[in-house]
Amino acid sequence: MNHEQREHIAASFNFFWPGMTQPHAVNENAARVLYEALSEAQSCTAWVDIVPGNTITPPGIAYIVKTLATIGYKIMSGDTGIYNMCRDRVSVNYRNSMYFALRGM
Numbered sequence: 288m289n290h291e292q293r294e295h296i297a298a299s300f301n302f303f304w305p306g307m308t309q310p311h312a313v314n315e316n317a318a319r320v321l322y323e324a325l326s327e328a329q330s331c332t333a334w335v336d337i338v339p340g341n342t343i344t345p346p347g348i349a350y351i352v353k354t355l356a357t358i359g360y361k362i363m364s365g366d367t368g369i370y371n372m373c374r375d376r377v378s379v380n381y382r383n384s385m386y387f388a389l390r391g392m
Contacts, residue, residue: 288313288315288318288352290310291356292352292353292355292356293310293311293313294310294359294363295355295356295357295358295359295360295363296310296313296318296321296352296355296356296359297309297310297312297313297359298359298360298362298363299321299325299355299358299359299362300313300317300321300385300389302362302374303321303324303374303377303378303381303385304378304382304385307385307386307389308389312389313389314388314389314391315348315351315352316388316391317385317388317389318348318351318352318355319348319351319388320381320384320385320388321355321381321385322346322351322354322355323381323384324377324378324380324381324385325354325355325358325377327376327377327380327381328373328374328376328377
């Protein structure tokens with residue numbers, strides 16, 4: 288994961304959980320939890336461009352990082368309008384998991 292990807296992924300984290308993380312704290316375990324949270328968000332939105340699509344097998348970390356960086360870029364660009372209704376549900380469901388994942392637990 289490069290620094291630019293970490294910045295974009297941190298923007299995704301902070302969209303759901305404001306102030307929870309900085310780019311240097313983003314790790315693969317936390318990226319996986321965020322990917323799960325975004326997959327859940329898919330069930331409450333029809334806007335497929337901002338959430339990852341379904342896969343038959345669990346995605347690899349390279350796919351997860353690329354997808355999250357793209358989503359973070361969109362969020363940093365202000366592309367969040369339709370996504371706001373899902374944010375509250377996902378942030379409540381995954382807050383504890385994310386907190387521990389960011390701390391390497």
